[in-house]
Amino acid sequence: MRILISNDDGITAPGISALVTAVRGLGEVTVVAPDSPQSASAHAISIHEPLTARRIRLEGAGGFEGIAVSGRPADCVRLAVRNLMPQRPNLVLSGINAGANVGVNVFYSGTVAAAAEGALCGIPAVAFSAEAPAAGRTEIDFAAAGRECRRVLEMLLAEGLGPRELINVNVPGSAAEGPRQIRLAEQSDADVEDKYILQSGSDGLESYRLGDVYSFCSPAERSDVALLAAGFVTVTPLRTDLTDHGRMELLLRLEGR
Ligand code: MN
Numbered sequence: 717m718r719i720l721i722s723n724d725d726g727i728t729a730p731g732i733s734a735l736v737t738a739v740r741g742l743g744e745v746t747v748v749a750p751d752s753p754q755s756a757s758a759h760a761i762s763i764h765e766p767l768t769a770r771r772i773r774l775e776g777a778g779g780f781e782g783i784a785v786s787g788r789p790a791d792c793v794r795l796a797v798r799n800l801m802p803q804r805p806n807l808v809l810s811g812i813n814a815g816a817n818v819g820v821n822v823f824y825s826g827t828v829a830a831a832a833e834g835a836l837c838g839i840p841a842v843a844f845s846a847e848a849p850a851a852g853r854t855e856i857d858f859a860a861a862g863r864e865c866r867r868v869l870e871m872l873l874a875e876g877l878g879p880r881e882l883i884n885v886n887v888p889g890s891a892a893e894g895p896r897q898i899r900l901a902e903q904s905d906a907d908v909e910d911k912y913i914l915q916s917g918s919d920g921l922e923s924y925r926l927g928d929v930y931s932f933c934s935p936a937e938r939s940d941v942a943l944l945a946a947g948f949v950t951v952t953p954l955r956t957d958l959t960d961h962g963r964m965e966l967l968l969r970l971e972g973r
Contacts, residue, residue, distance in 0.1 A: 718743060722747070726749065727747065736777040739869065756826065757789060761787070769783050789830035805839055809842050810831040811846075815847070816886050817845040825843070840877035841883070842868075843885065844861075844887070847944055882954045901942075902936070903954065907932075910926065
């Protein structure tokens with residue numbers, strides 16, 4: 717199996733070497749990732765700037781080679797599949813992101829976008845994110861998160877991942893204490909409550925900075941937000957077809973008017 721690994725935190729982020737370690741033995745791994753942090757870049761691609769690709773040696777995971785690209789996560793996967801890899805990968809993996817990607821954050825996530833790009837290229841893809849630990853601890857335990865990612869990935873591969881399949885996996889912060897149970901979860905689209913903080917500069921210009929505090933408004937019980945908060949490893953199959961098929965059916969009567 718040929719595995720392409722990317723991320724949005726950048727090629728030197730600890731999460732990507734944790735993922736390289738986690739998949740060891742499953743196949744031949746190629747790492748192509750942004751040369752700088754690209755969190756919340758969603759599915760952006762670079763259309764005006766050329767993409768530089770630089771082969772570099774990385775120290776994590778006992779040392780591995782990767783290609784650092786001066787672009788967005790989706791650029792990395794596109795470029796890898798179309799140009800950099802002599803043969804198409806059979807599997808695209810993204811992560812492990814530092815921080816959860818559940819609920820509406822799936823839309824902003826560069827981690828999910830890198831995997832989604834793989835799916836759009838017709839390749840099965842899985843995004844992995846690790847929830848920040850609860851207050852009191854500071855660092856994400858990427859080794860523990862990696863073990864959970866490996867466990868989930870092995871199960872998904874045993875079930876069989878088809879072309880264009882896109883799976884979003886989130887590991888709870890409590891995984892540092894030991895393996896957590898897996899739950900299939902629907903993506904929450906519950907609102908997020910957050911605030912922009914007004915900073916008036918000496919030049920008189922209003923500027924706004926996104927505050928650090930945000931909370932999800934009453935997510936559904938079966939949702940990724942609620943189940944991750946309850947300490948489960950959440951597995952969410954996503955679609956690359958955003959069509960609301962039910963609504964489309966109802967609006968069909970407008971056709972031909
Ligand atoms: Mn990130």
